[in-house]
Each structure stands twice: as structure tokens, then as C-alpha cells.
Amino acid sequence: MLKEISITVNGQQHTLEVEPRLLLVHMIRELLNLTGTHIGCDTSSCGACTILLDGKSIKSCTVLAVQANGKSITTIEGVAQDGQLSPLQEGFKENHGLHCGFCTPGMILRATELLANNPNPTEEEIRWGIAGNLCRCTGYNNIVKAIQYAGAKIRGEELPSTEPEFV
Amino acid sequence: MGHSLKRKEDARFIQGKGRYVDDVKLPGMLYMDIVRSPYAYAKIKNINIDEAMKVPGVVAVVTGRDLEKYNLHWMPTLMSDTQMVLPTDTVMYQAQEVAAVIATSKYAARDGREAVRVEYEPMKPVIDPFKSLDPDAPVLRTDKEGKKDNHIWNWKVGDKEKTDDVFSKAEVVVKEQMHIPRIHVASIETCGCVADYDKVNNHLTMYMTTQAPHAIRTVIALVAGHVGLTEEKIRVISPDIGGGFGGKVPVYPGYVIAIAVSFLVGKPVKWIEDRSENLQADSFARDYHITAEMAGTKDGKILGTRFKILADHGYTDASANPSKFPTGMFSIATGSYDYDATYMECDAVYTNKPPGGVAYRCSFRVTEAVHAIERITDRFALEIGKDPAELRLQNFIKKEDFPWKSPTGWIYDSGDYHKGLLKAMDAVDYHQLRAEQAEKRKRGELMGIGLSTFTEVVGAGPSKDFDILGIKMFDSAEIRVHPTGKAIARFGTKSQGQGHETTYAQIIAEELGIPAENIAIEEGDTDTAPYGLGTYASRSTPTAGAAAAVAARKLRDKARKIAAYLLEVSEDDLEWEPGKFFVKGAPEKSKTIQEIVFASYTNHPPGMEAGFEATHYYDPPNLTFPSGAYICVVDIDKETGAIHVRRFVAIDDCGNIINPMIVQGQVHGGLTQGIAPAMYEELIYDEAGNILNGTFMDYLVPTAVESPKWETGHTVTPSPHHPIGAKGVGESPTVGAPPAIANAIVDALSPYGITHLDIPITPFKVWKALKEKGAI
Numbered sequence: 001m002l003k004e005i006s007i008t009v010n011g012q013q014h015t016l017e018v019e020p021r022l023l024l025v026h027m028i029r030e031l032l033n034l035t036g037t038h039i040g041c042d043t044s045s046c047g048a049c050t051i052l053l054d055g056k057s058i059k060s061c062t063v064l065a066v067q068a069n070g071k072s073i074t075t076i077e078g079v080a081q082d083g084q085l086s087p088l089q090e091g092f093k094e095n096h097g098l099h100c101g102f103c104t105p106g107m108i109l110r111a112t113e114l115l116a117n118n119p120n121p122t123e124e125e126i127r128w129g130i131a132g133n134l135c136r137c138t139g140y141n142n143i144v145k146a147i148q149y150a151g152a153k154i155r156g157e158e159l160p161s162t163e164p165e166f167v
Numbered sequence: 168m169g170h171s172l173k174r175k176e177d178a179r180f181i182q183g184k185g186r187y188v189d190d191v192k193l194p195g196m197l198y199m200d201i202v203r204s205p206y207a208y209a210k211i212k213n214i215n216i217d218e219a220m221k222v223p224g225v226v227a228v229v230t231g232r233d234l235e236k237y238n239l240h241w242m243p244t245l246m247s248d249t250q251m252v253l254p255t256d257t258v259m260y261q262a263q264e265v266a267a268v269i270a271t272s273k274y275a276a277r278d279g280r281e282a283v284r285v286e287y288e289p290m291k292p293v294i295d296p297f298k299s300l301d302p303d304a305p306v307l308r309t310d311k312e313g314k315k316d317n318h319i320w321n322w323k324v325g326d327k328e329k330t331d332d333v334f335s336k337a338e339v340v341v342k343e344q345m346h347i348p349r350i351h352v353a354s355i356e357t358c359g360c361v362a363d364y365d366k367v368n369n370h371l372t373m374y375m376t377t378q379a380p381h382a383i384r385t386v387i388a389l390v391a392g393h394v395g396l397t398e399e400k401i402r403v404i405s406p407d408i409g410g411g412f413g414g415k416v417p418v419y420p421g422y423v424i425a426i427a428v429s430f431l432v433g434k435p436v437k438w439i440e441d442r443s444e445n446l447q448a449d450s451f452a453r454d455y456h457i458t459a460e461m462a463g464t465k466d467g468k469i470l471g472t473r474f475k476i477l478a479d480h481g482y483t484d485a486s487a488n489p490s491k492f493p494t495g496m497f498s499i500a501t502g503s504y505d506y507d508a509t510y511m512e513c514d515a516v517y518t519n520k521p522p523g524g525v526a527y528r529c530s531f532r533v534t535e536a537v538h539a540i541e542r543i544t545d546r547f548a549l550e551i552g553k554d555p556a557e558l559r560l561q562n563f564i565k566k567e568d569f570p571w572k573s574p575t576g577w578i579y580d581s582g583d584y585h586k587g588l589l590k591a592m593d594a595v596d597y598h599q600l601r602a603e604q605a606e607k608r609k610r611g612e613l614m615g616i617g618l619s620t621f622t623e624v625v626g627a628g629p630s631k632d633f634d635i636l637g638i639k640m641f642d643s644a645e646i647r648v649h650p651t652g653k654a655i656a657r658f659g660t661k662s663q664g665q666g667h668e669t670t671y672a673q674i675i676a677e678e679l680g681i682p683a684e685n686i687a688i689e690e691g692d693t694d695t696a697p698y699g700l701g702t703y704a705s706r707s708t709p710t711a712g713a714a715a716a717v718a719a720r721k722l723r724d725k726a727r728k729i730a731a732y733l734l735e736v737s738e739d740d741l742e743w744e745p746g747k748f749f750v751k752g753a754p755e756k757s758k759t760i761q762e763i764v765f766a767s768y769t770n771h772p773p774g775m776e777a778g779f780e781a782t783h784y785y786d787p788p789n790l791t792f793p794s795g796a797y798i799c800v801v802d803i804d805k806e807t808g809a810i811h812v813r814r815f816v817a818i819d820d821c822g823n824i825i826n827p828m829i830v831q832g833q834v835h836g837g838l839t840q841g842i843a844p845a846m847y848e849e850l851i852y853d854e855a856g857n858i859l860n861g862t863f864m865d866y867l868v869p870t871a872v873e874s875p876k877w878e879t880g881h882t883v884t885p886s887p888h889h890p891i892g893a894k895g896v897g898e899s900p901t902v903g904a905p906p907a908i909a910n911a912i913v914d915a916l917s918p919y920g921i922t923h924l925d926i927p928i929t930p931f932k933v934w935k936a937l938k939e940k941g942a943i
Binding site: 036079140 | 171173174176177178179180181182183184185186187189190192273274352353354355356357407408409410411412439441442443663664665666827828829830831832834835836837838839840862863864868870871872874876877879880881
């Protein structure tokens with residue numbers, strides 16, 4: 001039995017017929033072919049599937065597509081505007097905040113909400129703020145730096161150095 | 168070189184345009200899910216697929232009996248053992264593949280999986296490796312003719328007689344029993360594939376999470392050649408890889424089943440394992456039980472070491488080591504210290520646990536070796552009451568003694584261990600820390616300082632010693648420069664996040680003077696890239712990076728000839744500066760590399776081959792021996808055992824550095840994968856062989872909260888034999904960090920008579936040890 005849902009994805013309206021049990025992440029990846037949202041676990045632990053649902057970061061592997069009916073979601077494909085990288089996308093690139101890139105979309109979307117709520121977080125607030133997203137490659141130092149960089153950019157302050165402290 | 172160029176690969180990853188295996192979607196593609204065993208050891212009495220076949224969308228259920236008809240139910244492991252693809256009679260570990268369900272959608276495949284009914288007759292498993300050799304232990308590998316016990320092999324190295332003699336006469340002997348836990352790489356992307364067999368053209372394209380696509384192609388041809396899939400009909404594509412760390416080196420049964428099904432039905436078949444399957448069935452790392460001993464003098468001179476290992480390989484030896492090295496490079500365990508008596512021995516055994524023995528960001532069992540030597544060195548320092556830093560400085564191999572031959576036969580290429588440790592001590596203000604610790608001890612507070620001064624061994628390897636299934640462990644680079652002076656270079660390695668698209672371009676840019684942004688790097692397609700053994704064990708820069716430099720130098724030699732022809736001078740009259748040749752004494756007479764390349768297509772010298780391409784297969788003359796000096800400072804809450812890592816300073820030496828930003832990034836990541844087994848991660852099994860933490864809810868991968876703010880730095884001791892003086896680095900921190908952390912914790916607890924704790928050292932372990940010693 002299929003159910004019709006209407007959902008705005010990255011600003012574009014979609015009407016879809018889905019199984020009631022279909023997970024939102026599978027709708028995004030399989031039906032809309034937006035493969036930037038990743039799947040890293042089956043227990044809502046890793047955060048690779050993080051997206052924004054009406055502006056709030058959620059793990060799309062733990063939400064049914066039907067629960068997103070009538071709502072608006074943003075995936076990594078919708079983060080850059082008119083070809084302009086978002087401050088976080090730029091921060092991750094400039095600060096080597098990614099290695100394999102698999103956790104990166106989820107990290108960026110999680111951090112998007114973090115900075116929206118708290119544009120000037122402390123390092124501790126950043127670390128706790130992304131504790132629901134696992135990264136196996138970077139050791140997190142540079143993810144923290146990337147978020148600090150993006151925060152400075154959003155606040156219109158001088159950007160911190162992106163040179164590695166590796167002497 | 169030495170420039171922190173921002174990564175070329177990042178643009179696609181930050182915009183959701185990476186292409187990983189699960190992103191591959193082909194017309195008519197089927198989906199596979201796998202039925203797995205709930206038992207660690209059981210006979211299969213019956214597999215009933217009737218209900219599963221009634222599930223809408225299910226097209227087939229494949230069992231071992233089906234594969235048996237094509238002789239595809241068994242496969243070789245990389246260590247020349249054998250492994251079931253699907254069982255016909257018996258399951259040997261929990262989560263072993265039992266049957267595969269093929270369906271038109273992911274959900275239908277999962278529904279089908281739930282509907283397969285398997286009847287088992289459970290048997291008493293062998294879980295404890297120490298009991299696996301008991302005379303009454305059931306013999307697990309009854310498939311092996313004449314096998315009468317669970318012993319796999321015995322390995323030994325060193326001079327037993329001499330070492331025993333040193334121990335018998337030594338003033339001081341210390342001994343500890345250590346377990347290096349069974350852990351899992353847990354890359355955030357799990358393993359998977361899309362097998363796409365084209366019946367018309369008799370051709371297989373295999374999209375797959377593999378760190379070694381070429382070797383995999385050869386293995387597929389060896390396994391499936393008898394059904395017509397010969398090597399020229401197989402194309403392995405390793406697209407973007409979401410982390411590897413060694414877990415994506417082996418061939419898992421899922422891959423083989425997907426190929427077999429695609430071959431039989433003529434449609435693409437996708438198999439993507441979920442996290443539980445990944446943790447519970449894919450190759451584990453480590454699981455070495457080590458008895459470590461050190462002999463020395465009362466004033467701190469190390470005289471000898473002995474290491475006795477029991478290696479639990481699970482149901483089959485599915486390690487990923489060079490073929491002649493069943494214990495990998497464990498024999499690096501003599502460490503960074505100057506002494507000449509050692510003896511090491513290992514017995515490997517079968518148990519009813521998943522197979523493996525792969526890396527976990529570790530160069531072939533070096534983590535085990537470094538943990539053993541660095542822990543026992545601290546134990547020795549504790550025994551004689553000497554500062555562990557002082558003891559290390561006293562025993563280090565001296566800078567001028569390189570190249571240095573280790574007692575187990577390695578030729579350490581270069582190192583400056585004193586410099587690294589002194590730099591690390593300076594960075595933490597070591598003596599001030601010791602003073603603070605003394606004050607705190609008076610007040611009964613627990614503070615510890617731990618050191619690790621390790622020697623790594625990476626870059627396998629020289630063809631005289633190193634091969635995998637007979638294929639020598641060279642690696643390759645092919646550079647093609649187009650008429651307009653822009654290039655593409657292809658490699659036999661495969662990045663899983665290491666940044667090859669940037670660093671390889673930087674190496675070629677350095678050698679040829681073509682800007683790095685004009686050099687495209689491609690890996691992971693066996694139809695286009697030259698043959699190579701892949702990326703693991705920190706080997707890419709030592710092997711393929713070297714190949715890039717040598718291939719570029721071949722092109723520079725050609726460029727010199729063309730420049731001489733164009734400028735009408737002799738080659739000897741030309742001088743090179745990055746990007747151009749000019750006439751000695753007349754620098755205005757010059758030809759840029761772009762002009763030279765254009766001429767190679769448009770106006771090449773008579774008798775010279777046209778075009779501007781070079782390939783090199785680099786066979787390294789030796790391994791490279793990176794090193795590091797790490798210092799960890801911990802504060803421990805006595806009442807709860809909670810451990811706070813206050814500081815962690817890592818000074819690494821990986822020779823000349825191509826991109827400091829990327830090297831530092833590798834060090835950060837490796838350190839977090841060092842603290843992981845030191846304090847958090849272990850795959851735990853109960854007596855029945857049930858895994859107790861087979862999901863991310865209970866297998867504790869560190870988050871940004873557990874991972875400390877790493878402080879990093881470096882020294883540079885170039886490798887004398889590598890074309891650009893570089894060494895590998897990706898795994899050094901994973902190797903070096905765990906003993907620094909363990910040493911710091913034991914140092915904090917040592918006033919209460921605690922001399923060793925096995926990793927992962929949890930608050931409960933600390934609390935329990937303090938309680939047992941009456942400290943709380």
C-alpha cells in the first residue's frame with residue numbers, strides 16, 4: 001500500500017508515492033538520487049545520514065519518509081547557493097576537515113544547525129555539538145577548526161589561519 | 168614539496184558529489200541481502216527457502232549447495248588458507264554467511280532474508296584461544312584432510328640460545344602478559360559491491376570497496392577462471408572509498424556471491440552490508456596474546472627481549488600480510504633501542520570466531536610489536552626506578568649508527584630518535600610535569616605521564632622478500648602529458664581518504680615543473696591504471712610516490728633532449744630549473760616544459776619517439792622506517808577510575824614531507840585510531856561465541872568528545888634510498904599512540920603496585936585495579 005507524500009527538497013517540491021515503512025534516507029538516495037546523504041550504520045549512531053528537516057539536523061535513517069510529509073528538507077546538494085560554497089563547506093576545504101569524505105555531508109549539515117543556534121561556539125561546545133557524528137579519518141581537530149572558521153566567516157570577523165600547526 | 172596545497176579532491180566531497188559504491192545504480196540492478204548464522208558453531212540441517220521465494224520481488228535464494236555446483240563455495244584467503252563462500256554443512260562463527268537472497272529492491276531482499284528458515288544443530292564452540300590446543304578441544308577444520316588439532320602455524324625469529332643466555336645472566340628481568348584486543352576498523356562506509364556481468368560480451372565489471380583493485384582482479388580470475396571469467400574479461404573499479412584502514416583489503420564472501428549471482432542471472436547485483444554485518448563478520452584486527460620480557464642492567468641498559476605470542480585467527484587465517492610474513496612485521500618489536508639479543512615466537516590457532524587478522528590502520532602487525540616493546544620498556548624503567556625518558560635516551564640507536572641492522576634482520580634506513588624525544592619533552596615541559604606529578608602523588612592524586620618512542624616499518628616492499636600470492640609488492644605510476652602541457656597520471660594504488668590526488672600531483676609538479684592543478688590523478692580502475700598492489704600499510708608514498716618521481720624524471724630526461732634540439736645546443740649545455748631548461752650562461756635562451764611537451768607532439772627530434780609519456784614500476788630497495796616520540800599526560804579520578812587525557816604531544820618523523828597539511832591530518836586521524844583501542848574499542852565475545860557489542864551503539868568509536876585535542880609536530884630525517892627522501896606516515900600514530908596512553912595510565916597507578924593493564928583501559932578496569940590493590 002503506497003502513500004502519497006509531498007515534500008520540499010532543496011527548495012524543490014516533490015510529490016512521491018512511498019511505502020509507509022520507507023526510511024527518509026532511502027527516499028533521498030533511491031527515489032531522488034541525491035547520493036550525497038550517506039548511510040554508515042543502522043542504529044542512528046554515526047550521523048552520516050544527517051540532513052536538515054525544517055532547519056533542524058536529523059538522522060534521516062531514523063525518520064520515515066511519510067513523517068517528512070509537508071515538510072522541507074535540505075541535503076548536502078542544497079547547501080551551496082548559486083555555485084557559492086557555504087561558510088562550512090569552505091571551512092572544511094580550507095582546514096583539511098575531511099579525508100575520505102564519507103562523514104562530511106552529515107558533519108556539514110549538523111554544524112549548519114549548530115552555528116545557526118550558536119554562531120560563536122567554544123571548542124567544547126563544538127565537540128559536544130558534533131558528538132552524534134562519527135569521523136574515522138580526521139581525528140576531529142580539523143573539523144573543529146573548520147567549524148570555527150565558518151563561525152568567523154558568518155560573524156564577519158577576520159578568518160583564522162588555515163596553515164597547519166605542524167612544526 | 169613542503170607546501171600545504173589544499174586538496175584537489177575536496178570539491179566533490181563537500182558538495183555531495185563523491186561517488187561511492189552504494190551510489191552506483193545500473194539499469195535492471197538486483198539487490199542482495201545475506202542470511203547469517205546466529206550460532207558460532209553448528210551443523211546446518213536444512214535451509215527452507217519456500218516462504219522467502221513467495222516474498223514479492225524476491226528472484227532467487229542462493230545457498231552453498233548452489234555454489235557447489237560451480238565449485239565456487241570455497242575460496243582461498245590471502246594467506247593461502249581456505250574460506251567458505253557459503254557453507255554446505257557447517258557454520259564456523261556467528262554472523263557467517265549462510266544464504267543470499269536476491270530481489271528487485273533493497274527492502275524485498277531484506278524481507279526475503281527474514282523469511283528464509285534455517286535449521287541448525289548447535290555444537291560446542293572453541294572460543295578461548297588458550298583452550299583451542301587442549302587435547303579434548305574439537306578439531307574445527309575438518310575440511311582439511313588429516314588435520315588433527317587447531318594449530319595453524321608456528322613462527323619464530325631471533326637467536327634463542329643467545330637470548331636465553333642473556334636473560335639467565337641479567338641483573339634485572341621483567342615480564343608482562345598482554346592482550347592486544349580484537350578490534351574492527353569500522354570505516355564509516357561499510358563494504359559492498361555492484362557486480363555487473365554482461366553475458367553478451369562475457370565481461371564482468373566489478374564496482375567494489377577495495378584498497379587493492381588490481382590484486383582483486385587477479386584473485387577473481389584465479390577463483391573464477393574455470394567458469395570462463397579470465398583476467399582480461401574482468402574490470403575492477405574502486406570508486407571513492409569511505410575509509411579503508413585495512414578492512415577493505417580482503418575478499419569477503421559477499422563479493423564472491425554477488426559475482427556468482429550476476430554471472431548466473433546476467434544482471435547487475437548490488438550488495439552493501441549494514442554496520443552490524445560489517446562489525447560482526449568482516450575481518451577483525453589484532454587479537455594477539457603476548458608474553459613480553461625484557462632483560463637489562465640495574466642502571467638501565469637494555470640487553471635483550473623475548474616475545475611469545477598466541478594469535479587467535481578465528482575460523483581461518485584470513486590475515487592480510489605479505490605471503491612470507493605470517494606475523495606481518497612483528498619482528499620490528501626490538502624497537503628503537505640498541506641491543507642484540509632477541510627471540511620471538513608465535514603460534515596461530517583456529518577458534519569459532521570470524522576470520523581475519525587484517526590491519527587497523529597498522530602496517531602489518533606493527534602495532535602489536537610496538538605495544539609490546541614500549542610497554543615492557545616502561546615496565547623495566549619502573550622496576551629499576553629510572554625515569555622512562557632517561558632510560559629511552561640511554562638506549563636509543565644513535566643517529567650516526569644508521570643504516571642499522573636490527574637483531575631480527577631489518578635494515579633501519581635512517582632516524583634521529585634523540586632529537587624527536589627531546590623535542591617532545593620540550594613541548595610538554597617534561598621535567599615540570601614530573602615535578603607536578605611528585606607534588607600530586609604526595610596528595611594522593613593520580614597523574615600519569617606516558618611515553619612511546621617507536622620505530623615503524625612501512626613501504627612494502629622490496630621484491631626479494633615481499634609478495635602477495637606470488638605477486639611482487641612493487642607499485643606503479645604512468646604519466647601522460649597532453650600537447651598543451653597538462654597531464655594525467657595513473658597509479659596502482661587507491662586512496663581511501665589519504666589525498667593522493669593532491670600529493671601525487673605535487674610530486675610530479677616538483678619533478679616536472681607542471682603546476683599541480685594541471686595534473687589530474689586517477690586511481691582505482693584496472694582497465695586504465697598500471698598494475699599495482701594497492702594502498703595499505705602506509706605504502707603509497709614509499710612505492711607509488713617513488714614511482715611518480717622516477718617516471719617524471721624519465722620525462723625530464725626526454726625533455727632535456729627535446730630542449731637541446733629546439734635550442735640547437737648540446738644536452739650538457741642545458742640547466743634545469745623547475746618548469747624550464749635554459750642554456751648555461753644564457754638564461755634568456757630557454758624552453759618551458761609546456762613548449763617542450765608541445766614539441767614532442769608537433770616537432771620532435773628525428774629518430775625520437777613522439778609523445779610525452781612515461782611509466783615506472785618501482786621496486787623499493789628497502790622499506791622505510793618512520794619514527795615518532797609521543798608523550799601523553801593523564802589525570803585519573805581515583806574514586807571513579809575516569810581517565811582524562813590532559814595533553815597528547817606527537818612528534819613524527821616521516822622523512823621529507825610533500826604536504827604538511829595532509830601529513831598532519833594523517834597524524835590526527837591515526838592518533839584517534841590510537842586512543843580508540845587504548846581506551847574504548849574491543850570486540851567482545853561470550854563463551855558461546857556470541858558477539859556482545861556488534862553495533863555502533865556498543866562498539867565505541869571515539870567521537871569528537873573522547874578524542875583529545877592533538878598537539879603535533881615533526882622532525883625530518885630523510886630516507887636515504889627513497890627518490891624524494893619520504894617515508895610513510897598514515898599509520899605511525901595508530902601504532903605509537905596506544906602504548907603512550909597505556910604507559911601514562913599505568914604510570915599514574917604505579918604508586919599502588921599496578922604494573923600493567925590490558926587495553927582498552929576503561930574506568931572500570933582502573934577502578935577495579937585500584938580496589939584490588941587497596942588504594943580505594
